[in-house]
Amino acid sequence: MSDGPSPDDHASRLKALEDRIKAAKGDEAKHHSEEHYSQAQVAWRMVIELVAGLGIGFGIGYGLDSLFGTLPIFLVLFIFLGFAAGVKTMMRTAREVQERQLAKEAGDNEEAEDA
Template sequence: MTEPSEQERLRQLEERINAAKQRKEPKPHQEEHYSQAQLAWRMVIELVAGLGIGFGMGYGLDVLFGTLPIFMVLFTMLGLAAGVKTMLRSAQEIQDKKLAQEAGNKTLQTRGTDEGA
């Protein structure tokens, strides 16, 4: 038979294995889907807002100065550029968050293997 200390060590090992399995359970697919959809809508709204603000400012200047729609075209293009820049900044923020989360997971995995040694 096995000694009591070996049985205790085996029980502790089983508990650690079960805890590790619970940590690694994947998220339900629906949660991930809605998360990605929210991020996509955020980026679309940022782009459309940039276009709308640029268009509104250009149209307002054209009406104010009584000019051809030169300001409207110019500010719409500037609004498009601002919207794209904001979208790219949001994408970079999301990527940084995901990389930090992955680095945190790797750190936890490394600690778990170090503690087992």
């Protein structure tokens, strides 16, 4: 005698439930999470670019100060130069993201006009 539904019945019911959930969520939920993940990646990239610029400036400045025995002159100078380079790189990244967004919106508008 059988106590209840078979394991195959459970598996088929679970698969049907997963399909219904996937259909209810649709592609929009995935798109939103992928977009959020992409924005987080861009934010981290920009932070890393700024910190890298500062770190490289610090290293060059400290190295030159150690070499010439003029400890804070080159250090301060190259930290500011590293900061400026980091900000410039961040701005370039922001411009790339903006251009991609504008191109995507233009493509969406063209698709809407064609429909």
